[in-house]
Amino acid sequence: MAEALRYLAERKFFTSCDGVATDANGRITEVGWISAGMALKLAYLDDGEELWSLTHNSDEARAEAAAHWKSFATAPNGNQITIGTLINAARDAGFKFPNREHDSGYVTFGGSAKRIVLVEDVDARFGQLEAPGLPACYIHRLDSMAITPDDLHKRLGGEVVYSGKDEKGRPKYGPAANAWKNYINRHRYRRIVFTNKTHEPEDSLNLFRGLGVVPKKGDCSLIVRHIFEVICSGDFDNGMYLIKLIAWQLQNIGKPSRVIVLLKSEQQQVGKGLLVGEVLRPIFGDAFSTSNIKLIIGRFKDHLRGKSLIFLDEALFAGNREGADLIKAFATASFESLEPKGLPPLQLPVAFNFWLCSNHEDAAYIEKFDARYFVLNVSPHRYGGTAYFDAVLDEAKNGGREAFADYLLSLDLSDFNPVGDMPKSTAAKRAMQWESINPYDSRKLLEACAHSRKILGSGKQDYLTQDWVVGAEHSFADLSLAYAAWQKTVSSPVKPRPTKIGALGGVLSKAGFESKHTNEGNFRILPTPEACLELLLA
Numbered sequence: 001m002a003e004a005l006r007y008l009a010e011r012k013f014f015t016s017c018d019g020v021a022t023d024a025n026g027r028i029t030e031v032g033w034i035s036a037g038m039a040l041k042l043a044y045l046d047d048g049e050e051l052w053s054l055t056h057n058s059d060e061a062r063a064e065a066a067a068h069w070k071s072f073a074t075a076p077n078g079n080q081i082t083i084g085t086l087i088n089a090a091r092d093a094g095f096k097f098p099n100r101e102h103d104s105g106y107v108t109f110g111g112s113a114k115r116i117v118l119v120e121d122v123d124a125r126f127g128q129l130e131a132p133g134l135p136a137c138y139i140h141r142l143d144s145m146a147i148t149p150d151d152l153h154k155r156l157g158g159e160v161v162y163s164g165k166d167e168k169g170r171p172k173y174g175p176a177a178n179a180w181k182n183y184i185n186r187h188r189y190r191r192i193v194f195t196n197k198t199h200e201p202e203d204s205l206n207l208f209r210g211l212g213v214v215p216k217k218g219d220c221s222l223i224v225r226h227i228f229e230v231i232c233s234g235d236f237d238n239g240m241y242l243i244k245l246i247a248w249q250l251q252n253i254g255k256p257s258r259v260i261v262l263l264k265s266e267q268q269q270v271g272k273g274l275l276v277g278e279v280l281r282p283i284f285g286d287a288f289s290t291s292n293i294k295l296i297i298g299r300f301k302d303h304l305r306g307k308s309l310i311f312l313d314e315a316l317f318a319g320n321r322e323g324a325d326l327i328k329a330f331a332t333a334s335f336e337s338l339e340p341k342g343l344p345p346l347q348l349p350v351a352f353n354f355w356l357c358s359n360h361e362d363a364a365y366i367e368k369f370d371a372r373y374f375v376l377n378v379s380p381h382r383y384g385g386t387a388y389f390d391a392v393l394d395e396a397k398n399g400g401r402e403a404f405a406d407y408l409l410s411l412d413l414s415d416f417n418p419v420g421d422m423p424k425s426t427a428a429k430r431a432m433q434w435e436s437i438n439p440y441d442s443r444k445l446l447e448a449c450a451h452s453r454k455i456l457g458s459g460k461q462d463y464l465t466q467d468w469v470v471g472a473e474h475s476f477a478d479l480s481l482a483y484a485a486w487q488k489t490v491s492s493p494v495k496p497r498p499t500k501i502g503a504l505g506g507v508l509s510k511a512g513f514e515s516k517h518t519n520e521g522n523f524r525i526l527p528t529p530e531a532c533l534e535l536l537l538a
Contacts, residue, residue, distance in 0.1 A: 114173070115158055119161050119179050122176050123186050125141055127141050131192055135343070135344040144209065146302065159175075161176050161179035188203060189204065190203040192204070192348055193205070194206065195254035196253035211250075211284065215406035216399065217403060218399040220407055221395075223400050226271060226274065230379050231263060231271065231378055238423055244413060248413050250284070250408045253308050256350075258418060259418045260372050260374070261376075262375045262432070263378050264378065269383060271378060271382055276355050276357060278393055283401050286308065289313065300340070308353055309355065312356045313358075314359070324366070327354060330352050330354070331353075335347055336348060363432060366429065368433055371419055372419070374423075375429035375432055377427065439490055439494055440487050441498065445457070445482075446511050452468075457484075471525060474526070476504075479524060483499075513525065
């Protein structure tokens with residue numbers, strides 16, 4: 001406690017710690033310590049609470065300190081100590097409260113205490129964007145965030161800058177925000193970049209804020225095994241591709257990989273979130289995660305500024321074609337209009353690498369020839385393995401992330417192409433492509449017919465009760481009527497996109513329905529249900 005008080009005294013939070021209330025053993029008493037905290041409160045307002053809490057070296061002590069601090073602003077209740085009592089206790093303990101008017105760091109301005117700062121210090125925290133083609137605005141340099149003039153004044157509301165002396169020789173001060181805005185040498189950004197590759201000029205606003213870890217040699221074997229064994233279900237080729245893809249994304253911040261990774265499993269808690277949330281997010285640092293797709297495709301997207309890793313947890317489904325199209329567009333974009341609230345839209349460099357996790361078959365809308373999605377069925381065999389997951393997490397938290405980052409950055413990817421080297425198709429991707437077919441599509445009717453072994457719908461005959469008979473002949477007209485009637489039974493929130501009647505014949509042929517032309521018309525011959533399903537899913 002005495003050391004803590006000396007620490008505070010040396011930093012002028014009170015001018016003396018002589019005469020602090022102590023007990024018979026020389027230890028500072030509760031009243032003595034509370035009075036020290038009160039001295040901070042009176043001298044430096046909110047600074048006191050934070051610094052007072054920092055001097056407590058245990059969670060229990062900090063909790064107790066926070067409780068006492070909260071009681072300072074409350075009315076007396078029972079044996080609660082009042083503010084007046086604390087003030088008197090502080091004075092009785094020998095604390096000398098600093099006079100703000102004569103404190104070199106503070107001055108009363110506009111009726112309240114303000115911190116005196118140099119305009120150069122303000123300039124180290126803020127800048128002005130004056131890039132060609134973009135609206136001028138203020139930038140918070142710590143996180144590259146565009147801010148409004150009102151926000152600037154709020155952030156600097158407790159600070160003033162020395163502006164000379166008045167006619168009586170007394171120092172004059174003015175609001176720090178106004179002083180900085182009139183500062184001729186204030187920092188100006190002429191261009192915006194997003195990269196980890198080169199050293200940019202001083203007038204470049206680089207949206208990349210650095211990795212979340214410092215790469216370092218070490219052990220990451222459990223993390224790598226988790227990727228191969230669980231995430232990729234033991235498939236070596238998929239595992240190698242995924243490792244290289246992560247490495248490419250890490251080595252090329254500011255360039256989109258144009259690949260959307262989708263990790264899918266029927267069960268929860270099988271290890272998807274462990275990889276993305278506990279390993280990748282901390283490594284990439286400035287990442288963004290959400291289960292609300294509107295935060296990605298909505299109007300205001302400034303929270304995506306400078307983000308290279310976007311983690312979507314159950315944010316899409318196969319029927320959301322609009323959302324899927326926008327995600328695919330974002331995954332390939334190099335520039336995007338990101339609109340902060342209260343400011344005009346800013347056209348900023350972007351490079352989003354999307355990672356999706358889901359427990360549903362219809363997790364995303366994927367068209368048949370879509371080359372952007374890499375879909376994996378995550379193995380459930382570690383489900384419930386608490387010891388296994390604890391071991392991987394323990395490795396990650398104790399140097400594994402740093403070691404994995406170092407390993408990824410050391411890989412030679414000179415001949416690697418994220419899109420071109422992607423395994424052409426996975427069983428998980430084919431299944432999701434099938435789930436992405438519009439529920440009113442004729443292929444969905446044929447799938448339902450093959451599974452039920454009945455001709456569904458209604459035409460000239462009672463097809464609802466007619467069995468699927470291999471080799472039976474049905475007129476194309478009757479099958480068309482059955483398809484039209486079947487659509488009326490479909491219940492789905494997805495907008496109907498039925499097969500055009502002119503394309504129905506091609507769908508039937510692909511599903512194995514041989515064509516037969518007679519004087520009575522065009523007929524189709526039913527294949528086996530198994531052959532129909534195999535051809536449909538091929």
